Amino acid sequence: MTAQAVRVRDLLLRVATFLRPHWLFLALAAVGTVLRALAWIAYRPALMYPDSIAYLQNASHLQPYKTRPLAYPALLRILPDLHDLALIPAVQHLMGLGIALLLYALLLRLGVPRWGAALAVAPVLLDAYLINIEEYILSETLFHLLIVGAVVALLWHRRPGIGAATLAGLLLAVATMTRASGQFVIVPALLAVLFLRAGRWPVLALVLAFAAPVVAYASWFDSVNHTFGISSYGGQFLYARVAPFADCSKFKVPADERVLCPTQPVGQRPTSAGSPVEFFMWDRQNSSVYQITPENRRTKLAGAFAKRVILHQPFKYLRTVAHDFLRGFAPIRTRHHGELPIARWQFQTHYPHISPFDNKEIRLHGGTYGKVRPRIGRFLRSYQRFGFIPGPLLAASLLLGIAAMLGMRRARRSGLRSAAFLFTAMAVLIFGVAVAANQFTWRYQLILIVLLPPAGALALTAFLRDRSGSSHTSALA
Numbered sequence: 001m002t003a004q005a006v007r008v009r010d011l012l013l014r015v016a017t018f019l020r021p022h023w024l025f026l027a028l029a030a031v032g033t034v035l036r037a038l039a040w041i042a043y044r045p046a047l048m049y050p051d052s053i054a055y056l057q058n059a060s061h062l063q064p065y066k067t068r069p070l071a072y073p074a075l076l077r078i079l080p081d082l083h084d085l086a087l088i089p090a091v092q093h094l095m096g097l098g099i100a101l102l103l104y105a106l107l108l109r110l111g112v113p114r115w116g117a118a119l120a121v122a123p124v125l126l127d128a129y130l131i132n133i134e135e136y137i138l139s140e141t142l143f144h145l146l147i148v149g150a151v152v153a154l155l156w157h158r159r160p161g162i163g164a165a166t167l168a169g170l171l172l173a174v175a176t177m178t179r180a181s182g183q184f185v186i187v188p189a190l191l192a193v194l195f196l197r198a199g200r201w202p203v204l205a206l207v208l209a210f211a212a213p214v215v216a217y218a219s220w221f222d223s224v225n226h227t228f229g230i231s232s233y234g235g236q237f238l239y240a241r242v243a244p245f246a247d248c249s250k251f252k253v254p255a256d257e258r259v260l261c262p263t264q265p266v267g268q269r270p271t272s273a274g275s276p277v278e279f280f281m282w283d284r285q286n287s288s289v290y291q292i293t294p295e296n297r298r299t300k301l302a303g304a305f306a307k308r309v310i311l312h313q314p315f316k317y318l319r320t321v322a323h324d325f326l327r328g329f330a331p332i333r334t335r336h337h338g339e340l341p342i343a344r345w346q347f348q349t350h351y352p353h354i355s356p357f358d359n360k361e362i363r364l365h366g367g368t369y370g371k372v373r374p375r376i377g378r379f380l381r382s383y384q385r386f387g388f389i390p391g392p393l394l395a396a397s398l399l400l401g402i403a404a405m406l407g408m409r410r411a412r413r414s415g416l417r418s419a420a421f422l423f424t425a426m427a428v429l430i431f432g433v434a435v436a437a438n439q440f441t442w443r444y445q446l447i448l449i450v451l452l453p454p455a456g457a458l459a460l461t462a463f464l465r466d467r468s469g470s471s472h473t474s475a476l477a
Contacts, residue, residue, distance in 0.1 A: 036131055173211075181433045416458050
């Protein structure tokens with residue numbers, strides 16, 4: 001055997017020795033890779049949603065869009081060849097695998113057993129709804145990656161330094177400019193750094209690294225759209241959220257807002273795609289909000305009306321939001337009355353034309369029309385009937401995460417309270433803001449699948465060992 005062959009053999013042996021303890025994670029990752037490859041082959045060039053059209057169009061000129069922030073179109077812009085849209089889901093499938101790898105590495109570093117870490121990231125690797133969203137030209141996968149990256153940066157060392165805090169702040173800023181529901185994620189991140197007693201400079205670095213890009217983007221947005229913010233549709237989204245149950249007979253409505261009072265009785269209000277929120281938000285022909293002009297005045301009055309409704313019907317609003325929040329923990333994935341079709345997030349044996357303009361957009365980017373391989377689509381749909389994490393497991397992870405961050409039993413001495421807090425708080429905040437300001441859809445629930453199982457794994461580790469048994473943990477002082 002030549003010297004070169006010996007070196008190759010020794011290298012392979014070292015790699016095998018390193019990988020062998022991680023066999024469970026590698027096996028799950030292999031299955032997740034195969035499922036993603038099948039999804040990529042089955043639906044070409046990509047799955048399209050009405051939002052996808054806006055993202056692709058904005059990628060061509062990169063202006064701050066009134067409804068959706070700019071980070072995802074910027075990602076599309078820097079991809080090497082936008083004439084082949086199939087590249088986008090391919091990149092997003094790699095992002096999904098990268099999220100699982102980051103979470104697995106972090107959990108191991110925090111002392112979670114290898115089998116526990118592998119099982120905690122199994123939903124990210126195998127959940128069919130996550131794989132399905134990666135096939136869409138939508139911002140969810142990028143958003144998930146940025147959030148996970150920020151969490152990893154903050155928890156990788158016992159106490160985050162200035163560099164780690166700066167990186168986390170930048171990632172959270174980009175996440176905020178990816179999805180507007182991420183604009184509050186700085187709060188749990190800042191609390192975690194304070195709990196970790198990292199010192200004033202990491203705290204300052206986190207805040208500045210987050211605030212500087214967000215303020216700069218908001219200023220640019222203001223110069224184009226005459227509104228200082230990430231989006232100018234916040235008031236309109238909130239109006240659509242409350243309009244299905246708003247009862248103007250219960251409070252005094254100013255004259256300039258009366259047009260926003262729905263005329264139909266509660267429970268009999270019109271819908272779009274089965275959702276009253278969708279009707280009041282997007283039906284430009286029939287929704288009363290579009291009778292208000294100009295656009296800046298519309299969103300201002302819509303936001304004022306929505307706050308008035310919440311102030312005078314607080315229990316109805318809280319019941320509505322609580323109902324939708326708890327929907328994220330349902331045992332199986334179904335569609336309730338008033339919700340958007342769940343079929344949008346399920347693999348189909350035909351190409352799902354959700355937007356009437358999807359084929360036109362595909363042709364603009366060098367393709368012909370949306371295609372599907374029915375046999376592979378049928379297999380993926382069959383897998384999706386059981387290939388998802390049940391809601392009660394997510395609920396159990398949430399309760400475990402809360403218990404751990406509160407320091408119950410051995411968790412108080414485990415050093416994992418801050419980690420459990422950060423995962424749990426991020427999940428609750430992001431999903432909670434989405435259903436409070438918009439509506440429930442299984443698309444928004446996906447963040448729970450990414451963040452809550454790791455929170456549960458950290459909590460179980462905290463309950464089953466004390467600080468003396470830990471190898472490397474974060475401390476909540």
